[in-house]
Amino acid sequence: MLAVESTANTAPEQQIDALAALCKASADPLRLQVLRVLRNDSFGVSELCGLFDMRQPALSHHLKVLAGAGLVATRREGNSIFYRRSELGQRPELEPLQQQIFQTVDRITLPAPLHRGLAALQRRREENSRHFFHHNAHKFREQQDLIASYGQYAATVAEVLRDAPLAHRRSALEVGPGDGAFLLELAPAFERVTALDNAAAMLDRARATAEGAGLANVDFIHGDTASAALDGLQVDCVVINMVLHHTPAPKQILRDVAGLLAPGGVVLVTDLCRHDQAWARENCGDLWLGFEPGDLTQWAADAGLAGIASVFLAQRNGFQIQVRLFGHPDFNTARTTP
16 A cells, blocks of 8 residues: 655645545546656647647646646747656655556557557657758758857867766767767767768768768768667767757657667767747757756666766856766766856
């Protein structure tokens, strides 16, 4: 039987009300399916309406009940509201039951139509991202500079990489190398480097940069982190610079690359902190408006990784960049630099 512990700051009546709301919210088949769908991703209201074939007012009622019970959290991006599952620990007195609910629904297989709908939605997101970079590869730097130019974070990323507690520097993988600028840092530091990109036009630009610099130890793969071309690859370091906010499933990417790490390997992630400048979606091909640092920490933990180092860089235009280094739990001596 699950025990719900009291907390010093919550009155017993409030605890009972919160527990009742949680039980009520989870006592509905549709709401349980929504929680299952939100297992690895966040979705906008319109996306969820399409998945469940429901009108927005009806679905919004269910989402409001889930939010009121602390089972889902929201974020606003422009005129849209996105939903994701709440993080555990925000309501300690309810955490045991909340965790049991999540674990139970995650063991349920989604109905075939819903599974197909999710797969189609992911494909549309991926295609939109590839389409953007296919048509805008020639002005990659120009669009990047709208938010955070490479020069604003490159030195910090290189320093974090140099300080990484790596026993070996034999091989590295860069996911989404862009125009190849960071390959100029990686290639001299590792015996072999793999550059992976799902946009052929961007991979061609990265290859041209490497060839122009005379880098002979870089292999180029057209694909994503689930590509069969990576089967058997084990690397000491994975670098993901300003890529996750362009991808439909950043949590899954962290899972994928964690599986490619050799013992003692690290994952170096650079990305935007959460912001509210929705124009970045259309102008820069962004699928996410940055991430809360806690989201990356949780997704890394779900992939079996722990934080090693964190650096946060404020930009003049109001954006903030987070440079995060993750590794296996025996590296768990995290340090943060403002």
